[in-house]
Amino acid sequence: MKVRARDPKEAWREDFESSQARDDGIETSTISGIPLQPLYTSADLPGRPEELPGQFPYTRGIHPSGYRGRLWTMRQFSGFATAEETNRRYKYLLANGQTGLSVAFDMPTLMGQDSDAPTSRGEIGHCGVAIDSLADMETLFEGIPLADITTSMTINSPAAILLCMYIAVAEEQGVPASRLGGTLQNDILKEFIAQKEFIFPPGPSMRLVVDSIEYCAKEVPQWNTISISGYHIREAGSTAAQELAFTLADGMAYVDACIERGMRIDDFAPRLSFFFDAHIDFFEEIAKFRAARRIWARWMRERYGAQDERSLKLRFHTQTAGVSLTAQQPELNIARTAIEALAAVLGGTQSLHTNAMDEVLALPTDKSARIALRTQQLLAYESGVANTIDPLGGSYFIESLTDEMERQAEIYFKRIEDLGGVIPAIEASFFQKEIADSAFRYQQELEQKRRIMIGVNDFTVDEEAPIEILRIDPRLEAEQVARVRDVRRKRDQARCTNALSSLKKAAAGSDNLMPYILEAVRAYATEGEIMNTLIEVFGIYTEQAVV
Amino acid sequence: MSPTTVRPVRIIVAKVGLDGHDRGVKVVARALRDAGYEVIYTGLRQTPEMVVDAALQEDAQVIGLSIHSGAHMTLFPAVVQELKRRKATDIVVFGGGIIPDDDIAALKKQGVEKLFTPGTPLQEIVDWLRQRFPKESA
Numbered sequence: 001m002k003v004r005a006r007d008p009k010e011a012w013r014e015d016f017e018s019s020q021a022r023d024d025g026i027e028t029s030t031i032s033g034i035p036l037q038p039l040y041t042s043a044d045l046p047g048r049p050e051e052l053p054g055q056f057p058y059t060r061g062i063h064p065s066g067y068r069g070r071l072w073t074m075r076q077f078s079g080f081a082t083a084e085e086t087n088r089r090y091k092y093l094l095a096n097g098q099t100g101l102s103v104a105f106d107m108p109t110l111m112g113q114d115s116d117a118p119t120s121r122g123e124i125g126h127c128g129v130a131i132d133s134l135a136d137m138e139t140l141f142e143g144i145p146l147a148d149i150t151t152s153m154t155i156n157s158p159a160a161i162l163l164c165m166y167i168a169v170a171e172e173q174g175v176p177a178s179r180l181g182g183t184l185q186n187d188i189l190k191e192f193i194a195q196k197e198f199i200f201p202p203g204p205s206m207r208l209v210v211d212s213i214e215y216c217a218k219e220v221p222q223w224n225t226i227s228i229s230g231y232h233i234r235e236a237g238s239t240a241a242q243e244l245a246f247t248l249a250d251g252m253a254y255v256d257a258c259i260e261r262g263m264r265i266d267d268f269a270p271r272l273s274f275f276f277d278a279h280i281d282f283f284e285e286i287a288k289f290r291a292a293r294r295i296w297a298r299w300m301r302e303r304y305g306a307q308d309e310r311s312l313k314l315r316f317h318t319q320t321a322g323v324s325l326t327a328q329q330p331e332l333n334i335a336r337t338a339i340e341a342l343a344a345v346l347g348g349t350q351s352l353h354t355n356a357m358d359e360v361l362a363l364p365t366d367k368s369a370r371i372a373l374r375t376q377q378l379l380a381y382e383s384g385v386a387n388t389i390d391p392l393g394g395s396y397f398i399e400s401l402t403d404e405m406e407r408q409a410e411i412y413f414k415r416i417e418d419l420g421g422v423i424p425a426i427e428a429s430f431f432q433k434e435i436a437d438s439a440f441r442y443q444q445e446l447e448q449k450r451r452i453m454i455g456v457n458d459f460t461v462d463e464e465a466p467i468e469i470l471r472i473d474p475r476l477e478a479e480q481v482a483r484v485r486d487v488r489r490k491r492d493q494a495r496c497t498n499a500l501s502s503l504k505k506a507a508a509g510s511d512n513l514m515p516y517i518l519e520a521v522r523a524y525a526t527e528g529e530i531m532n533t534l535i536e537v538f539g540i541y542t543e544q545a546v547v
Numbered sequence: 548m549s550p551t552t553v554r555p556v557r558i559i560v561a562k563v564g565l566d567g568h569d570r571g572v573k574v575v576a577r578a579l580r581d582a583g584y585e586v587i588y589t590g591l592r593q594t595p596e597m598v599v600d601a602a603l604q605e606d607a608q609v610i611g612l613s614i615h616s617g618a619h620m621t622l623f624p625a626v627v628q629e630l631k632r633r634k635a636t637d638i639v640v641f642g643g644g645i646i647p648d649d650d651i652a653a654l655k656k657q658g659v660e661k662l663f664t665p666g667t668p669l670q671e672i673v674d675w676l677r678q679r680f681p682k683e684s685a
Contacts, residue, residue, distance in 0.1 A: 107565035107616045119594065122621025123565050196567025196591055237570045323570075327645075327665050360665060361647055362617070436573050443574050447668055456666040469647055472617070545590030547576045 009041060027450045031281035031442075032239030034404060040396035046403055053389045057297040059290050059402065061348040062313040066389030067380075072344075073351035074376045075152060077319065079104030079129035080363045081476050083139035086129040090144060092366065098373055101182075102152040102353065103140070104128035105162070110197050112158040114528030115480040124477045127363070128154075132484040133526045137165040138172065147175040151182040152227070152317070152351075157199040159186040160212045160514060161530050164521040167220065183224035183273055183317070186212060189250040189422055193431040195232035196543070199531065202423045204538035208513065209254065210261050215514035217268050224273040226254060227317060233431075234277035235323050237439020240288045243277060244405055245412030246431055248295055253422040255304060265304045269311035278340040278347075279321040285340070286392060287401035289347025292316070295406055318344035319353040325360040328455035330467055333357035338375050345379055346392055352376055362469040429546045436546065484526060491524035499523040500533050507537040556680045557585040558609040561598045563626065566616035567591055571643060571665075575611065578669040584676065595625040602630075602638055608680065612642040612659075619646050619654065627658035639679065643667070 006014075016038060029035045037044070051057070054064030063069055076098055079086045090101055105128040108120040114132050115124050124130050131137055146169065155162045163184050167177050188205040191198045198205065213225040230247035238246065251272065258268050274292065278285050296314035300306040320340035325333045334357050341354045356364030356372040364372065380386055392398040419425040426432075445451040452458045499520040506516045520530050560576045562569055569591060580586045589601050602610050610630075612623055623642050630636050641661040642654070651662045660679075663672055 107618070111565045119565065119592075122618035123616055126617030127566070191567070196569060198567075235570070236568075237574075361645065436570075436577075439570050440574050440577050443578075443669065447670065453666070457668070466648065543590065545588050547573050547580070547586070547588050 009043065012039065025450060026452060027445065030240070030284040030401075031279060031451065032241055032284060032438075033441075034241070034284065034401070034408075040400050042396060044396050044400040046399065051393070056301070056312065057294040058313055059294040060390040060393045062293065062315060062350075066348070067345075067386035068389065071380050071386060072349050072376075073100045073150070074098055074373060074380075075100040075102045075317065075351045075353055076369060076373055077102040077104050077152075077154065077353045078364075078369065079106075080127075080470065081125040081129065081472055082480060083129055083131065083136040085476075087140055087142055087144070089366075089369075090140075093369070093373065094144075094149075096370060096373060097377065100150045100152065100351065101144070103154065105153075105155055106130045109158070109162075109527060110155060112161075112199055112527060112531035114526050115477070115484050117528055121477075124480050125472050130480045131162065131165070131527065132480070133487045133524050134165050134168050134521050135487045135524065136483070137162075137169050141166075141169050141173075145175075146170045146173055147179050149181075152185075153182070154185045156185055156188050156191050156195075156197055157205065158527055158531055159184050159188075160208050160517050161521065161527050163212060163216075163220075163223075164514065164518040167518060168521050177220045179222070180220055181222045183227050184212065185229060185275070186226040187229045187250065187275075189253060189426070190229045190232050190247070192426045192541075192543070193233060193246060193250075194236040194238075194435060198541050198543070200534065200538040201541040202426065204507075204534075205541075206257050206423075208534075210257050211512045211514050213254075213258055213268050213271070214261060214263060215512055216271065217263070219514075221271075223271065224315075225268070225271045227273050227275045228254065229275040231275050231277045231319055233435065234279065235321070236435050237323075237442065238435045239438050240279065240281070240284050241405055241408035242412065242434060242438060244288050244292055244295075245409040245416075247274065247276070248292065248299070248409065249413060249416050249422055251296065252299060252303075255300075256421075259304070265300075265306045266308035266311050269300060269304075269306055270308060270313075273350075274314055274316035276316055276318050276344075276349075277321050278318045278344040278349075280324045280336055280340060282339060282343050283398060283401060284405075285343040286347045287398055287405045289316070289318075289344070289349065290390075290398070290402045291405035291409065293348070294402070295409060315350045317351040317353070318347070318349040320344070320355045322355055322359060325355060325357070326453060326455050327360045328464060329461060330357050330360060332454055333360065334371060334375065337372065338379075341375055341379055342383075342385065345385055346390075348390060358467060358469055361467070362471070365468060365470045367468075429544060432543075432546055487524055487526065496520070496523040496525050496529075500525055500529060503530065504533050504537060507534055554683065555583060555585050556609060556676065556683045557587070557605060557607045558611055558676075559587050559589060559598065559602045559605060559607045560611040560613065561589040561593045561601070562591045562613050563593050563595065563598060563622045564614045564616045564618045565592060566614065568615040569613075571615070572611075572613035575613070575643065575669065575672060578673065579611075579676070582673045582676075595622060595629045598626055599629040599633055599635065603633065603635060607638065608683075609639045609641070609676070612640065614642070614644040617645070619644060620650055623654050623659050624657040641675075 053061035230243040356368035503516040
């Protein structure tokens with residue numbers, strides 16, 4: 001019998017289509033809804049010149065040496081109760097091989113109010129550490145040499161105040177600001193878009209961000225002045241493509257604002273940094289990270305004319321996805337986090353936070369925090385994944401998905417531009433609505449079992465064994481309230497009052513506010529007092545509630 | 548109330564506390580609305596007094612509270628207390644968020660009728676409301 005030679009790809013297609021197909025009703029698109037082919041081949045590879053790590057457009061990584069040169073920083077986000085307790089946890093994490101600090105503040109601190117404000121009741125020390133004044137910051141970093149460590153601070157509306165507190169603690173340790181390394185989240189746009197911890201209206205909020213970027217360019221040159229964040233956008237329910245697009249659009253809005261201030265692109269762009277989510281859909285996440293680097297490099301060079309190579313390189317921190325964790329069978333969260341962390345590493349992250357299994361229930365215990373850190377160490381030292389740079393580069397599937405991410409982001413950039421830019425789009429609730437729609441669609445897919453969450457809508461167990469969780473001692477609330485009142489009693493009141501009134505005058509003008517805030521901090525003005533002074537000038541923002 | 552004048556159950560959904568995590572509250576609000584309930588979402592950072600004010604003004608039968616900051620043990624009971632103070636204890640209070648099991652038991656004792664934790668199917672919330680308000684079927 002004579003067999004006619006079939007085209008191998010067509011032959012595969014015929015064989016595939018005549019094969020049995022699974023009929024469990026589970027979506028085969030990515031978790032964000034991007035349809036996937038069952039197979040990718042050389043026909044899906046784009047006809048572009050070969051990309052290499054450390055070379056424009058940096059799709060394969062910003063360093064020519066990848067993790068061969070230096071591993072990612074293992075930076076566990078941590079903070080709870082009082083500065084004293086959190087200081088103890090930091091020392092524990094450092095003793096266990098963590099390589100950078102990352103401060104989680106409690107809700108009153110994040111919202112710029114003191115522990116003795118009426119609406120702080122019940123919130124103190126619960127989702128982070130309570131910081132009211134320089135005195136608490138001194139306790140937080142007691143015995144931790146700030147010259148030898150980098151610190152990330154997740155704070156937004158009051159970001160400038162907390163950075164000034166950090167600078168002031170360093171001064172007391174004899175460390176000049178010019179030697180400080182770390183990151184300030186300082187990303188107010190994503191607060192309006194997703195996390196909603198805004199205080200001032202967008203205009204003055206952006207002024208404070210630009211003030212801090214401008215100040216750091218001169219005085220704290222090794223500091224990452226902003227961490228432009230997709231994490232919260234994603235956690236609020238966006239798709240991967242929305243996270244990518246909205247975050248980079250925010251980044252460009254900050255660049256525009258700095259240029260408008262009169263700064264030169266290469267004077268500030270190298271210190272801009274990014275922060276992404278690593279969700280459970282493994283390949284989609286890797287493609288997202290790769291696309292982010294390519295888009296940013298191109299925009300910075302082509303649109304803003306950046307010359308310094310460092311301005312083109314998108315550096316980012318990653319956190320595994322809090323929303324992917326389940327309260328049901330929580331031990332499974334260790335496995336989820338490992339998969340997500342692997343995606344971040346294969347996507348070339350500069351630093352990483354791995355969630356602890358119990359974070360869906362409460363703040364992590366010592367034990368669960370250590371398992372989370374050990375998961376990163378396992379990836380770095382045991383699995384071998386860090387030995388080859390961008391090991392998935394050239395994969396038909398990954399390259400094709402990277403292009404698709406880029407394409408979807410470009411569509412969003414166009415839509416945002418048509419709305420007049422990021423701030424008008426915020427005011428029109430554009431992002432908020434897009435995110436709410438995606439969140440609702442995902443929830444429906446779960447209800448219809450088109451997406452599976454193990455332990456939640458499938459593979460459930462009837463009886464859950466309780467796991468031990470961290471409890472915040474309710475007594476600490478009264479202690480923290482007493483502490484802030486004590487600070488107010490003991491400080492040089494005249495110096496403090498003067499500092500606050502100078503700040504108020506400056507806020508009404510156009511000076512950079514950083515030196516004024518720094519002086520107020522040094523005079524032990526509390527965070528709430530500084531914020532309230534600024535609120536008197538700037539006012540507060542209320543959003544239109546959209547469902 | 549005679550059968551002809553039965554009106555759909557009106558629900559105030561509110562974010563109490565300082566956190567701005569509104570994904571859950573929005574998804575639930577939309578699902579309840581799709582199930583036929585009249586849903587009023589208050590927006591963020593509502594104090595217990597503001598929530599009860601809204602419920603009285605809107606003549607709501609139910610208050611749904613959402614929180615993710617860990618302050619539920621303070622703020623949920625504060626809403627119930629405020630209802631008592633305003634003599635409006637006929638309004639049913641339920642809640643959702645990151646709430647450990649032990650706290651759920653304590654909150655129920657303090658008058659929060661029902662608590663839903665992460666991973667709860669939306670249908671379960673709707674079913675509970677249908678059971679709780681069988682006459683005013685939505």
